[in-house]
Amino acid sequence: MISENLKDVHNRIDAAELRANRNAGSAKLIAVTKTKPVSDLMEAYQAGERDFGENKVQEMLEKQEQLPKDIRWHLIGHLQTNKVKYVVGNVFLIHSVDSLRLAEEISKVAVKKNVTADILIEVNAANEESKFGTALEETLSLVENIAKLPNISIKGLMTIAPFTEDAESNRKYFRALKELSVDITRKNVDNVSMDILSMGMTGDYEVAVEEGASYVRVGTGIFGMRRLSISE
Ligand SMILES: *Cc1c(COP(=O)(O)O)cnc(C)c1O
Numbered sequence: 630m631i632s633e634n635l636k637d638v639h640n641r642i643d644a645a646e647l648r649a650n651r652n653a654g655s656a657k658l659i660a661v662t663k664t665k666p667v668s669d670l671m672e673a674y675q676a677g678e679r680d681f682g683e684n685k686v687q688e689m690l691e692k693q694e695q696l697p698k699d700i701r702w703h704l705i706g707h708l709q710t711n712k713v714k715y716v717v718g719n720v721f722l723i724h725s726v727d728s729l730r731l732a733e734e735i736s737k738v739a740v741k742k743n744v745t746a747d748i749l750i751e752v753n754a755a756n757e758e759s760k761f762g763t764a765l766e767e768t769l770s771l772v773e774n775i776a777k778l779p780n781i782s783i784k785g786l787m788t789i790a791p792f793t794e795d796a797e798s799n800r801k802y803f804r805a806l807k808e809l810s811v812d813i814t815r816k817n818v819d820n821v822s823m824d825i826l827s828m829g830m831t832g833d834y835e836v837a838v839e840e841g842a843s844y845v846r847v848g849t850g851i852f853g854m855r856r857l858s859i860s861e
Pocket of ligand 1: 661663684705706789830831832846847848849850
């Protein structure tokens with residue numbers, strides 16, 4: 630079932646790229662595997678997936694130990710400063726940086742480990758109270774401040790759009806994130822790139838691809854429903 634779902638998701642991503650006149654393969658899939666067993670991840674791996682997203686540090690570390698080393702791990706959940714030391718040097722990309730304090734801790738650990746941490750800035754594009762992320766209008770100044778820190782490199786923006794049955798209603802938020810990335814690119818901040826836009830989940834990833842997503846993060850649409858937990 631997982632490999633069939635993956636085929637379907639890839640077909641839908643390809644079709645959305647075509648509709649938007651985007652290059653084939655320019656929108657990549659992150660298989661979101663939180664709460665799912667290692668056997669599910671292995672099935673996706675064998676179907677060719679190499680980008681996996683987890684939202685909890687401990688769960689990610691446990692899975693990493695049991696899975697092939699060529700997987701690119703994406704930390705997509707809220708990151709607490711006391712967990713930063715387990716993450717830096719261990720993941721391909723941190724999607725969820727939304728404060729200078731967190732970025733300072735990432736930078737500090739990265740200096741100590743002599744690595745560069747690649748990050749995205751999480752933006753609360755719909756201004757939802759329940760969500761983490763910087764406000765749209767505060768993002769540029771956060772980017773400018775983080776850019777001054779050593780051993781941390783901003784690669785783009787991430788957003789979690791509102792949960793909705795109607796994917797079209799999230800188009801405006803994806804568009805806003807894209808526009809923000811273009812505005813920030815124009816500022817030419819040293820050490821900052823806006824190449825990556827991480828946006829779109831099971832309910833709305835096709836719209837996100839049409840609006841320029843470079844990564845979509847799909848869980849339920851590949852692995853089926855998760856049992857509910859307080860962290861979601
Ligand atoms: C769980 C999660 C996803 C995937 O959600 P689905 O609706 O299951 O596709 C994507 N992004 C983040 C940040 C998540 O926590």
